[in-house]
Amino acid sequence: MVNVEDYVARTEGTCGKEKDVIVIFKYDKKDEAVQRIQRKATLKKSIAGIVSELTFKQYSFRLYGSGKAIFRDLKDKEELNRLLSELLS
Amino acid sequence: MDPYKIREDFPILKRRINEHPLIYFDNAATSQKPRQVIEAIKDFYENHNANVHRAVHTLSQEASELYECAHEEVAKFINAGGMEETVFVRGTTEAINLVAYAWGLHNLKKEDEIIVSLMEHHSNIVPWEIISRMNGFKIKYIEINDDGTLNYQSLENLLSKKTKIVCVSHVSNVTGIVNDIKRIARIAHEHGALVLVDGAQSVPHMPVNVKDLNADFLAFSGHKMLGPTGIGVLHGKREILEKMEPFHGGGEMIREVSFNPKTKHCSIGWNVLPWKFEAGTPNVCGGVGLLEAVKYLKRLGMKNVKAHEEMLTEYALSRLQDCCPKIKIYGTKDTSAKCGIIPFGFEGLSSHDIALFLDNYGIMVRSGFHCAQPLHEILKLSSSTRASFYIYNTREEIDRFTEILKEIEQF
Numbered sequence: 001m002v003n004v005e006d007y008v009a010r011t012e013g014t015c016g017k018e019k020d021v022i023v024i025f026k027y028d029k030k031d032e033a034v035q036r037i038q039r040k041a042t043l044k045k046s047i048a049g050i051v052s053e054l055t056f057k058q059y060s061f062r063l064y065g066s067g068k069a070i071f072r073d074l075k076d077k078e079e080l081n082r083l084l085s086e087l088l089s
Numbered sequence: 090m091d092p093y094k095i096r097e098d099f100p101i102l103k104r105r106i107n108e109h110p111l112i113y114f115d116n117a118a119t120s121q122k123p124r125q126v127i128e129a130i131k132d133f134y135e136n137h138n139a140n141v142h143r144a145v146h147t148l149s150q151e152a153s154e155l156y157e158c159a160h161e162e163v164a165k166f167i168n169a170g171g172m173e174e175t176v177f178v179r180g181t182t183e184a185i186n187l188v189a190y191a192w193g194l195h196n197l198k199k200e201d202e203i204i205v206s207l208m209e210h211h212s213n214i215v216p217w218e219i220i221s222r223m224n225g226f227k228i229k230y231i232e233i234n235d236d237g238t239l240n241y242q243s244l245e246n247l248l249s250k251k252t253k254i255v256c257v258s259h260v261s262n263v264t265g266i267v268n269d270i271k272r273i274a275r276i277a278h279e280h281g282a283l284v285l286v287d288g289a290q291s292v293p294h295m296p297v298n299v300k301d302l303n304a305d306f307l308a309f310s311g312h313k314m315l316g317p318t319g320i321g322v323l324h325g326k327r328e329i330l331e332k333m334e335p336f337h338g339g340g341e342m343i344r345e346v347s348f349n350p351k352t353k354h355c356s357i358g359w360n361v362l363p364w365k366f367e368a369g370t371p372n373v374c375g376g377v378g379l380l381e382a383v384k385y386l387k388r389l390g391m392k393n394v395k396a397h398e399e400m401l402t403e404y405a406l407s408r409l410q411d412c413c414p415k416i417k418i419y420g421t422k423d424t425s426a427k428c429g430i431i432p433f434g435f436e437g438l439s440s441h442d443i444a445l446f447l448d449n450y451g452i453m454v455r456s457g458f459h460c461a462q463p464l465h466e467i468l469k470l471s472s473s474t475r476a477s478f479y480i481y482n483t484r485e486e487i488d489r490f491t492e493i494l495k496e497i498e499q500f
Contacts, residue, residue, distance in 0.1 A: 014441045015457030016472025017465075022441060047499055050449050051442075062442060066107045066449045070441055 002089040004081055007033045011080065014070075021080055023069045030067025037063055037087045059083060090393040096481045098123040098385075109451030112486045117262050117290060117430050117477035118455055119312045122382075126315055129381035133374050141373055142341060142364070156373050159380035160363065166383045167307065168298040169324050173362040176330070177376055180321035181289040182212040184308030185256075187323055187366060188285055189216035191336040193254070199225040202251040204282070206231040206239055206268075207467055208261045211460045213287045217256060231257070233467050237264040237420030245276060252282040259291035259307075263461045263473065264420030265402070265430030267291070274303040283329070289313055293479075294398055294428050296391040299324055311375060316382035320375030323366070330362050337368035394480055398429035401478045401487065405431055408491045415498045419473055429478035435497060440472040443497060450493045 007029045014020040025033040041054035041061075052063045061071045074080050096102050099121050104111045113121055133155065139148035141156045160172035169175055178184045197203065197220065205217055207230045221228050229252075232243035244255070255277040260267050274284045285306040291297055292307075293314030299307055306329075311320040325333075335342050342365050344358040359365045386394065403424045409416050409431070419432040434440060440456035447454050455475040458465050465472065476490065 018439045018471055020441050064445050064449055068445055
């Protein structure tokens with residue numbers, strides 16, 4: 001099982017009605033994190049390699065080439081950690 | 090005013106983010122700092138650092154002179170009646186809390202009412218809600234029109250002899266809409282109410298003359314006007330500040346603390362203004378940084394600052410509407426009624442998606458509620474993306490911003 005903390009620099013709950021969570025990957029691990037996630041998840045849409053809309057199980061999220069991702073409709077941090085752990089492994 | 094020349098003073102603007110030149114459009118959150126401010130802070134710590142008003146030695150005198158000079162210059166900048174009317178605080182939030190606690194707690198009774206606008210930043214709502222829960226007075230909220238402008242009729246309808254204070258921002262931090270403070274002060278004063286103005290988004294961007302506005306309190310932050318964080322200002326009319334109780338207690342804010350062995354109590358005399366409201370060792374270095382920031386803005390001329398931002402806002406609105414047919418710009422587009430803040434969004438994309446997309450290209454904008462959730466609820470927005478301009482922004486940056494937003498429209 002992968003250690004999520006090895007890849008994630010910080011997570012930020014967004015301000016707004018949407019209650020999204022933004023995950024910022026560590027600078028030296030971001031390319032690896034993006035590749036791992038892209039291998040696991042299904043690509044729905046992409047713009048010029050800048051942003052990809054992906055799905056994994058019942059989750060839908062957007063992944064940015066800059067090493068950031070935005071997740072929606074997550075209950076709590078544990079759910080996010082479980083999801084990231086699966087995506088990064 | 091030449092923004093290209095100004096940019097040379099801002100080291101951070103040479104940065105590249107994600108391999109793109111930095112475009113900083115988050116000025117309503119905080120401004121970048123010119124070399125002159127950075128150097129003044131460095132010089133203070135390298136050459137003049139000491140506690141103020143506490144010692145007879147040379148360094149303390151130098152630090153005290155700099156700190157007092159900062160008060161004087163800030164007072165002149167807003168045409169206040171001297172440093173007695175210019176209290177240094179941590180920022181706008183603390184300035185409003187100071188009024189809420191030091192004036193509101195002592196002057197607002199259960200039967201009283203206060204009026205707050207619904208376009209306020211949380212910092213001009215929450216302190217009043219807290220004090221209201223303590224004292225039981227009623228808060229009435231001024232309605233907002235569909236285009237985000239203040240409903241002046243609503244204000245007039247709410248005012249009564251029960252109204253003790255009207256709390257309103259000069260410029261909305263979400264829409265950039267400029268409120269007519271002179272008009273608000275006139276009608277509030279006719280009803281015997283005081284007026285507190287949140288000037289966080291006006292003082293850095295336009296000429297502000299407190300005598301002309303005739304507001305009783307004006308709060309603003311140093312970090313939004315080229316100064317460092319942790320320093321801000323509460324301007325208050327001298328006669329009101331003199332009658333107010335202190336906010337915090339401690340050193341500096343007292344003239345004397347004398348123990349009476351008979352009563353077993355200390356008798357306390359407050360210091361003169363503005364020190365009565367500056368308990369403890371103040372943020373001297375912050376004051377020095379703010380002094381330099383004010384000097385910088387004065388050299389540019391606030392009329393020129395305002396004109397530059399108006400030009401950028403007009404240009405941005407026109408480019409965005411021409412090039413991005415799917416964009417939704419919130420609030421009025423009348424540039425004569427607003428400052429350099431543009432809130433916007435795209436159907437089906439959250440404000441954070443837009444901000445992350447722009448970040449990928451080195452463009453920094455804000456997303457979310459911008460600490461103004463009630464206004465978003467009234468405008469029926471789940472959140473908004475906000476671009477806000479300042480003295481160092483250029484038309485070329487707006488062109489680049491527009492190009493990137495065109496890409497977002499493909500999503």
